Amino acid sequence: MTSTPPQVHFDDVNVGDEIPTLTVTVDPTQMFFFSAATYNGHRIHYDRQWAKEVEGYPDIVVQGPLQAALLARAVTDWIGSAGTLVNYAVQNRASAFPGDELRFRGVVTAVRAEIGADTAGPATGLVDLEITGLKGDGQVLMPGTATVRLPRRG
């Protein structure tokens, strides 16, 4: 990342707002690095013959935790350096495969100002989101919710 995007503030967020959609096509190289970074030896993520012949998948399977990490990234990209992820909950609904176009999106469902919770720190507010990972054809891979803390203006 060469430049930091402008910081989003709690005051500027409204129910119904959509966060920028993250569109990603995972390839086997990225899957290899993710398995390495998570110490994941599960053969369905790298052994195509095993995935197809033993487990009946059409190809190696994108790791569920990678889908989850990408969906979280859509949220943390949006909240910027001054925002924090407070809660993150997702369900794995479907498998994705290398070459699939994946879309990760979120919509604001509630905003809650935090009053007097921490008088020493900067003023903040909580934002609830409904978040979804989808395939290009619209199939839901991963539905969920997130709550983030954003700074207030001024």
Added chain:
Amino acid sequence: MSSLPEPSEDSRDVEPLIPAEMAARIGEVVASRTAVVEVKEFQRWAASVKDRNPLYFDAEVARANGHPDVPMPPMFLQQVALGVADLDQLRPDGTAGTGNGNLSFPLCPRRMAGGENHTFLLSVYGGDVITQERRIDSIVEKSGRSGRFVLVTWKTTYTNQRDELVAESTSSMIARP
């Protein structure tokens, strides 16, 4: 020798997917491990997600946002205290089972992640010492569109070297015949 009644046509004669010795383990602590957070490990993880958030890579950006150093990506937390696998003890599918209790469901060899729910309470930095304690919360047999399956749910707490609760998580796994 009297004969037992014929099995009825309903599902009562279907073999349970959850062996009794697995059901008996509900509530058991299956992992309690402590590990030091390594900046390079969480940066490699972020890079594999292609998450180049400057907060994780640039200490100046981190300090400008109130952190003493680059914070760990919160979603990396579940990786911090992973064990070391014995490659000769892996299941045929390459999974190790370390950290979730080595639960065995012989009738359900196909496993996939179910869901996860994390509440993040405090930031974590390189050098922090994280203790992860994971407990089997439930093991239930369910029936869905694609047939019967086993749903296992774990609850996990993460504390730091000051005994502060850093995060709490619930996670689940689905095992299918």
